[in-house]
Each structure stands twice: as structure tokens, then as C-alpha cells.
Amino acid sequence: MSVKEYTGVERINGPLLVVSGTKDIGFGEIVEVLDRNSEKRLGQVLIADMNFVLVQVFEGTKNLDSPATKVRFIGKSVQFAVGKGILGRIFDGLGRLRDNLPPYLAEDFLSVNGLPINPIKRQYPEDFIQTGISSIDGLNTLIRGQKLPIFSGAGLPSHRLAAQIATQSRLLGGEDFVVVFAAMGVKNDLAEFFVEKLSQTSGSSRSVFFLNLANEPAIERIITPRCALTAAEYLAYTLGMHVLVIMIDMTSYCEALRETAIAKEEVPSQKGYPGYLYSDLASLYERTGRIKGRSGSITQIAILTMPNDDISHPVPDLTGYITEGQIVLDRRLYGLGINPPINVLPSLSRLMKDGIGKDKTREDHVNLSSQLYAAYAKVHEIRALAAIIGEEDLSSLDRSYIEFGNRFEKEFIGQGFDVERKLEETLNLGWSILRILPRSELTRVTEEEIERYL
Amino acid sequence: MEDSIRILRINGPIIWSYGDTPLKIGEQVFVGNLQLIAEVIGIEADHTIIQVYEDTIELKPGEPVYPTGLPLSIELAPGLISSIFDGIGRPLDYLATKEGDFLKRGTHSEGLDREKKWEFTPSVKKGDLISGGEIIGNVKETSLFNHRILLPPSISGRVVSVREHDEYTIEDEILQIETSKGTESVSMLQKWPVRTSRPFIKRLQNKKMLFTGQRVLDFLFPIPKGGVAAIPGGFGTGKTVTQHQLAKWSDADIIIYVGCGERGNEMTQVLTEFPELVDPVTERPLMERTILIANTSNMPVTARESSIYTGITLAEYFRDQGYDVAVMADSTSRWAEALREISGRLEEMPAEQGYPAYLGSRLAEFYERAGSVLALSHREGSVSIIGAVSPAGSDFSEPVTQNTKRFIGAFWALSKELASARHFPAISWTDSYSEYIENVKPWWDQFGNDKWSSFRNRMMYLLTEDQRLQQIIKIIGADSLPDDQRLILETAKLIKQGFLQQSAINPNDAYSSIEKQMSLAELILYYYDESRELLKKGIPVIRIWALPITTEILRIKDKTPKGEEHFISELKSRINKEFSELKTRY
Numbered sequence A: 001m002s003v004k005e006y007t008g009v010e011r012i013n014g015p016l017l018v019v020s021g022t023k024d025i026g027f028g029e030i031v032e033v034l035d036r037n038s039e040k041r042l043g044q045v046l047i048a049d050m051n052f053v054l055v056q057v058f059e060g061t062k063n064l065d066s067p068a069t070k071v072r073f074i075g076k077s078v079q080f081a082v083g084k085g086i087l088g089r090i091f092d093g094l095g096r097l098r099d100n101l102p103p104y105l106a107e108d109f110l111s112v113n114g115l116p117i118n119p120i121k122r123q124y125p126e127d128f129i130q131t132g133i134s135s136i137d138g139l140n141t142l143i144r145g146q147k148l149p150i151f152s153g154a155g156l157p158s159h160r161l162a163a164q165i166a167t168q169s170r171l172l173g174g175e176d177f178v179v180v181f182a183a184m185g186v187k188n189d190l191a192e193f194f195v196e197k198l199s200q201t202s203g204s205s206r207s208v209f210f211l212n213l214a215n216e217p218a219i220e221r222i223i224t225p226r227c228a229l230t231a232a233e234y235l236a237y238t239l240g241m242h243v244l245v246i247m248i249d250m251t252s253y254c255e256a257l258r259e260t261a262i263a264k265e266e267v268p269s270q271k272g273y274p275g276y277l278y279s280d281l282a283s284l285y286e287r288t289g290r291i292k293g294r295s296g297s298i299t300q301i302a303i304l305t306m307p308n309d310d311i312s313h314p315v316p317d318l319t320g321y322i323t324e325g326q327i328v329l330d331r332r333l334y335g336l337g338i339n340p341p342i343n344v345l346p347s348l349s350r351l352m353k354d355g356i357g358k359d360k361t362r363e364d365h366v367n368l369s370s371q372l373y374a375a376y377a378k379v380h381e382i383r384a385l386a387a388i389i390g391e392e393d394l395s396s397l398d399r400s401y402i403e404f405g406n407r408f409e410k411e412f413i414g415q416g417f418d419v420e421r422k423l424e425e426t427l428n429l430g431w432s433i434l435r436i437l438p439r440s441e442l443t444r445v446t447e448e449e450i451e452r453y454l
Numbered sequence B: 001m002e003d004s005i006r007i008l009r010i011n012g013p014i015i016w017s018y019g020d021t022p023l024k025i026g027e028q029v030f031v032g033n034l035q036l037i038a039e040v041i042g043i044e045a046d047h048t049i050i051q052v053y054e055d056t057i058e059l060k061p062g063e064p065v066y067p068t069g070l071p072l073s074i075e076l077a078p079g080l081i082s083s084i085f086d087g088i089g090r091p092l093d094y095l096a097t098k099e100g101d102f103l104k105r106g107t108h109s110e111g112l113d114r115e116k117k118w119e120f121t122p123s124v125k126k127g128d129l130i131s132g133g134e135i136i137g138n139v140k141e142t143s144l145f146n147h148r149i150l151l152p153p154s155i156s157g158r159v160v161s162v163r164e165h166d167e168y169t170i171e172d173e174i175l176q177i178e179t180s181k182g183t184e185s186v187s188m189l190q191k192w193p194v195r196t197s198r199p200f201i202k203r204l205q206n207k208k209m210l211f212t213g214q215r216v217l218d219f220l221f222p223i224p225k226g227g228v229a230a231i232p233g234g235f236g237t238g239k240t241v242t243q244h245q246l247a248k249w250s251d252a253d254i255i256i257y258v259g260c261g262e263r264g265n266e267m268t269q270v271l272t273e274f275p276e277l278v279d280p281v282t283e284r285p286l287m288e289r290t291i292l293i294a295n296t297s298n299m300p301v302t303a304r305e306s307s308i309y310t311g312i313t314l315a316e317y318f319r320d321q322g323y324d325v326a327v328m329a330d331s332t333s334r335w336a337e338a339l340r341e342i343s344g345r346l347e348e349m350p351a352e353q354g355y356p357a358y359l360g361s362r363l364a365e366f367y368e369r370a371g372s373v374l375a376l377s378h379r380e381g382s383v384s385i386i387g388a389v390s391p392a393g394s395d396f397s398e399p400v401t402q403n404t405k406r407f408i409g410a411f412w413a414l415s416k417e418l419a420s421a422r423h424f425p426a427i428s429w430t431d432s433y434s435e436y437i438e439n440v441k442p443w444w445d446q447f448g449n450d451k452w453s454s455f456r457n458r459m460m461y462l463l464t465e466d467q468r469l470q471q472i473i474k475i476i477g478a479d480s481l482p483d484d485q486r487l488i489l490e491t492a493k494l495i496k497q498g499f500l501q502q503s504a505i506n507p508n509d510a511y512s513s514i515e516k517q518m519s520l521a522e523l524i525l526y527y528y529d530e531s532r533e534l535l536k537k538g539i540p541v542i543r544i545w546a547l548p549i550t551t552e553i554l555r556i557k558d559k560t561p562k563g564e565e566h567f568i569s570e571l572k573s574r575i576n577k578e579f580s581e582l583k584t585r586y
Ligand SMILES: Nc1ncnc2c1ncn2[C@@H]1O[C@H](COP(=O)(O)OP(=O)(O)O)[C@@H](O)[C@H]1O
Pocket: A321, A348, A349, A350, A351, A353, B233, B234, B235, B236, B237, B238, B239, B240, B241, B242, B424, B425, B426, B502, B503, B504, B505
């Protein structure tokens, strides 16, 4: 590939610059932008024309001046160097080593955009993962090869939940996960928390980190998850490992995307986000799963912050439309000291139904979870009524629902960040709390199940 | 000569080209050295606008564009059934053998197998005068499905020769016909441009019910064959599960399932589940009547736009053979978003939320392709469309939901509240509607039960009353209501939990036969009527609820498989027994 270099840019606008007089530059090609001190920044071609290109500069265009800037085209799209040596290493948001250790042997250079898996080659995921967390295992089961994000709010402990999942997760009878971690716009202390926690538990050579911190260039974040997923695909599909990808914070990622879209003067869809936000997010989230005939898998936990705790904001909304469910954190529960503060009602695991039940987890799992959901949904109605007429005026049935609700939250959900429960314990606990309700209310479970487990 | 068109600019999936060779709107072209598949969508004074159906990364200005002179088309012939295609009609299994586990670029492929031989039985003979769209023979494509071979709509004349009953490939000549333009050779294979609807003799009224085996749909909000329904719902409310249920259990002859901009795993799920499921009517594997179109969310957005047309064109082809076809499109919102994305790249003037002003007319064009018709083959066929809608922020006032509402006859609104209480299907009985009640009433009278319409009315009445009373008890609690109103609440609970709820994963209840639907409805209404008699005798309502029969009614649907519906009706005698015992105590 021949490198082409041009001096001078025609226009600079936000993270974008226009270089004219270019020739034979490909769409999506990687660009090196050199400022007057020959400091290098990376960018990517967004529009390739016969006579000019529009370049998005990942590290921003601050302090670039038009005549002195040099722009170099490498002749290929953004790539990441994979190899066994990536395990245990820390990369920056563009996939360059940042741990000051010697380089590793690159076995291949892969485009970070990846390729879509042919749907007929996918293996439908159905292996239960025990996370040791009752509200997940019992009610929103995680399946190997699933994409199950965490919807958080500012200040809620999503990082502790993610760490708990990463450290406690076990595949019944299977091997442990390798963790690929991508940080986008997170604060330094949070990134350190993850590096420390994950290296501690899974062993430092069983994790890979990609860090773009809050004070680092925002546009770089567009590449960070792509590098991480490229690494994950290599580990899973080439080396045959079971990979858990944790990506935090998707909201920062989307904001970076919005920044470029606004600079390009694109027509926005909602709240300034571009119309292709759905497709863009899908190009990340869909890089999860299993492939027939290959032994590895990618399980993905993306964490996002709901602005104003609003689940209908475009970032959580579009995420929920793509992922295979969501775990929603709740400020009220957190305020009550119930941890992990998972609000089970809006939470969902779409793959749960195929990974639980007889021969997989336990025969009563499906109905028990449905019963707990129905009862807990009812608790919310009764609490609303109690707020108006007062708890004393509730019927005795309604009062038993209130008690059920309180114990369900305190005991079933509120197990704490350091407690690990076996699935058996989770299910039995569910039954024992159901005992508060009269039998006639338990219509989602069968009579046989009641006989056996209640 | 071919090289005379060149790429001028690349902006994601949209490219501009320039050059001397004239291109036509809608023409299929191949773009760049990789010969990516693309379509001309605009012609300006000094350049042509082309949308590319594959990833354009590393494509360069100056690379060639190759015209084909033909519109983007799909192949129609035996071999379609049980197949899975991408959004532009390429078979995914062929792509897998060529490209491996991941989808690469630039693979050109025919839609159908050229080598495979099919047993063809002619149904016309030498000397017959036949016209376009008529049936010229039959191929037993699967044990379930007889593929009627149609004369292409544009050809008519006198049959010069016909091949005898034997095995032929889809390209072999099976017929020669003397037309006004001379003798033409006809094979089983025809191509049809996906954006053009196929001709028919006339539209017919939709009279047959599309029976889905889903109680809330069949009983409360039914659609006829040839009808159009939308399923709007926020994420996780049950659009896809409902679509899968319809694809599995509805009594159409052919199912076209279009996965448009949704998850790869959901297509995989269909591919793994369907071959193992059995059609409740014909008892053959469901895959033998199913065709899948998969353009998942991570596949090129432009092919998402075309996948809908590919699906509906296939449907029309089978309709023209005299079949009832049902198209599931999951999700039409992703298709609308693809329109928006392409429109944005073209810098068109946006209307609401960035959608182009022609959103409504495109939706109309699509839904208009549904309906019952008298086909050119003189047989009656139909295309029903069930489109999922994924409203941004679960807000039904957004443009795609609103525009869709203008063109559909049934609206199956999914409710977040019901879904989070795990009441499935989470189809709201208050926000949904069907304008087809009159269309399907004769069907219910004939094949179901003439009590359907009165049962339906009574159920809707009880549910509406319940809705009103729920507002009141939110403020004062249920205990303060008089017993006759509390009985309505209780009966509505039986309707909701014992009738409307229907788990897709419970093998006993995933499909609900007509008998099961009728006997459950009758049982619950009988309970209500008999309870009212007890109330008249001054027996308190809570005594009635406490009877074991009440929970038994809630449970019976989950325990009763097809073929054992009589157990439901038999519960009526248990009502009689328990109620008369109760009476003796008062
Ligand atoms: N009829 C049903 N029976 C049982 N579960 C259902 C049903 N409908 C929906 N669900 C549950 O809801 C989840 C989400 O449904 P899905 O159809 O994937 O939602 P959507 O397509 O609207 O995002 C499913 O994974 C399943 O657990």
C-alpha cells in the first residue's frame, strides 16, 4: 500500500477537516494528521470524493492550523493487531499499547469494523451462566453468547454489579471467562477499579483492557469498542475462548457519535443523535454470540447511563431494541440500601426461556420466575393504593402482598455485592418468600410445583 | 465501454458516479473493483446516485461502475420453499459456502439452484390458447406444497409444444408458445423486479379468517386473509415472539418471514425451531411452508430497505398461484429508518424526526400490496401483512406508528405494563382494535361457532367495565365496591389470566384451537352468569372466589393440549356442583 501525503487542509470544523486535491483515497481509510510540531493524530475518511476527502480526526482538531497541517493516507481502514500476546495488556482507545511494556507478537491485522456473522452460521445460545446474583439467575438469566446490557443512572453502582458478574460468573460445568474490557469516557478511578478487580480475580493474563478515559479525546471513543470487539472475536473464534466483553459507558460513545454528526451537519433524528445511531449500535452489539463449529463464545455486557434516569432516551431505547434484554438499575432501591439495585420489572432476558427449565436449570424455574414477576407487579399497584388510602385500610390479602414486596426486595434482590448464591438457593429463596401469599394467589405455578417446592 | 462509468464520491452506502453510459433509475449495477451489488436511485445533471447493498469501506473514487440494464429483481421458481435469503435475494447458505462464517463482499449469486431437477407435470397441451399468469403445470416442491408453475404475466399465445411429465431444471425449456412477437421459449424460472407489484385480474373482498391460534387475536382482534395488521410495541414487549407465533401457527399456506434490521439470533432461532415444529393442520414440518428473508441489524442498511420488497414480491408470486400467503415483517420501523438514513445521505429535506416526507406514501405502497385477489391464474389468492413497529421511546405518536395506522385494519398494541408483569402476549385489550370484525363473522359462524360474536361482545364489555372500575379502586380500594362490581373485576381477571394470557413457551397452550378458544370463553362467561345468580341469593362474592373451581379455571388453559378440549367444557359441571354446594350453606 502506498502512503500518500498532502500538506494543508481546506477547512476545519469541529472534529472534521476537508483536504482537497486528493487522489485515490478510499472510503473509511485511516488517516494520520500531523500538526506543525509533527505530532501525530489519527483519523478516518468519512466522505471520499474524486477531488477531496472529509476526515474525522479522533483526537480532535484543536490547535491544528490549516496551512501547516500534513495529512497522510495509509491506504487501509482502521486495524488492530491481534495475537495471543494481547492477553494481560492495556491498550488506549485506539488500540495502541499504553502499559509501557514491550510489544507483543502480532499474528494478524484485522479491520476493527469486523464482519457480520452469516445468520445461518450462528449457533443459538442456550447455556445457562450462573452469576450468583438472584435477580439475574432467577429472573433474568444470562446465557453464554448473550448481549445483556446494564441500564444505569448517574451515580448508581453499575460498575460494582458488572464487576460482580465478571468475578462470580460460572458456566455450570464449563470453563471460566476471559474478560475484554472497553472503557469509553470513564473517569480514571473507575477504570482503575476495573483493571484492579478483573486482574485480581481472573488473573492478569486472562483479561485485555482498552481504555479511553474521560479526559482523553472524545472522538477516539468511536474506535474503542471496535478494537475491543476485534480482540474478543479473535480470542473467541480463533483461539476458542469464552469471552466476556464489558463496555462502559455506551452513552459517552453515543455522544461522540453525535458530535461528529452535528459537525457534519447531518439531519438529526432525536435529541440531536443521527438517524443511523441504531445501525451503528447494532454494528457493535451484534458482534456477540456463538458460531457453529467454533468452540468459543462472546457474551457482552454493555453499560450505559440513562440521562435523567430516562429509559426512553435514545441511547437506552435503541440499545434495548438491539440487545437480548436489559438489566435496569433503580435509584429508589439504591436509596433503600438494596444492592445490587436491580429493578426487575423493566429488566428482561430474552434468551432466558431457552436456557432454563427441566434438564437445563430446574423444572420449576420458568413458572417460579413468572409467578414472582406477577406478584411483584401487583405489589406496585397495591403500594400505589396504600399511598392513598393508607396501609391500615388495605385488605389482608393486599397487606400480604406488601409484606411479600418488602421481603422480595430486601432478601431476594438485596443480597449485596459480595454474596454469591447458587441457583438452587435462589430458587428456594423465591419459593420461601412466596409462602407469604395465600396459595390461591399462586396461579402461575402448577399444583405439582406447589406441592413439591412451596 | 463498460469502464466508462466511474465513481465520483463515496458517502457510506451512497455513491455518486459520472460517465457517458446512461443508467436508469432502479437499474441494478455493480460498483467498484469488487463489483459490489447496487441500485441506481437518482439521476442528476452531472452525476448518478447509487445505493450500494454491501459495505463500501475502502472503495475508491475512480473505480468503475458496471451497468446491467436490468432492474433489481428476484428469481421465482421451485426451490424457494424452506430457503433463507438476504435482503436482495441471495441465498445465505450459498454465501456461507462461498464466504464462510462471516458475510464478505462482492459475491454474486443466483437466487435458486440451477442444477436441481424438479418433477414437472404439465397442465396445458399443444394448441391451447393461454394468457399471462396462467398455470402451465405443477411441481411438488415439498410434501406439503404444490408449486404451480405460472406463465410469466407478459406472455400470451398458443402453445406450440409442451414437455411431458419428467424432471427438469428451472432453466430447462418446458413450453414453447406462439406469441404476437414470435415463438417464445418458457422455463419454470421467471424474474420479477421487486419494486413492481405483480398484476392480477381484480381485488376481492377479504372474507376468510386468518386463524392464528392466538386467543387475543382470533377472538378479540381478528384479521382476515388478505388483511393488514400492525404490532407496535416498545422493546421487549413481545413483537418478535408474536410474529414467530403467527409464523408458526397461522393457517396460511405460505409464510414469508422478513427479519428486517433485527437480531441475527432471531433468524437462527427460526432456522433451528421451525424444522422441528409440526403444522397443526397438515402435520408436516413448518419449515416446509416457510421462506425467510434475513437482513439483520448489522447487515447493510440499504439491503434492509430492499428486503421488504423482496419479501412482498415472493408473497405475490405465491398468491398468483392461488395460495394464501402471510408476510411477517419484523420490523417495519427499521425499514423506515433505512429510508431515513438514505434520505439523510442524499440531503433531502426532512419532515418529522428526520424521516423523509415520502414516508407515508412508501408505507402506503407497501401495505397496498396486501389483499385478496382473483389472480391471472383465475384462482383466488391473498397476501396478508403483519408488520411490527418499533416506536422510538415507546411513543406511539411517532411518525412511523402514526403513518402506519392510516393503512392498516388491525392494530395490536403491545403494552409495557403488561410485559413487565409478564402478562403475555402483552397485547392491550384497550388500545388495540380490528376493523375486520364484520369480515370474519361469517367465517366464525360457519367454522367456529355462531356464539363467537356475542361472546366477544360480552368479553369486551366486561373488560371495558373492568378498566373503569380499576380507575376507581386505585383511589378507594376494591373492598368498597358493591358485590356485583367486584364480580366484574373477578371475571375480568379470569378473562385476562385464564383466557387472554397465552404463553408461547407452554407446549399445551402455544396454539389454541377453535374449540379451545370457544370452550374457555364459554366457561368463563358461564362462571360469570352463574355467579350472578348466587349474588342474587345474597351469597357474598368472596365466598364464590374462594371455591377451588376459580383457580381451576385460571389453570385449565395451561394444562389442556389440542385434542383434549372437552376437559374445559366439563368444568361447567364442576361449577354447577361447587355452586350448588355453596347454595346449600346459605
Ligand atoms: N406470548 C409470549 N409468551 C411467553 N413469553 C413471551 C411472549 N411474548 C413475549 N414474551 C417474552 O418477552 C420477551 C420479549 O419479547 P420479544 O418478542 O423479543 O420483544 P420485542 O420484539 O417486542 O422486543 C421474550 O423474550 C419472552 O420472554
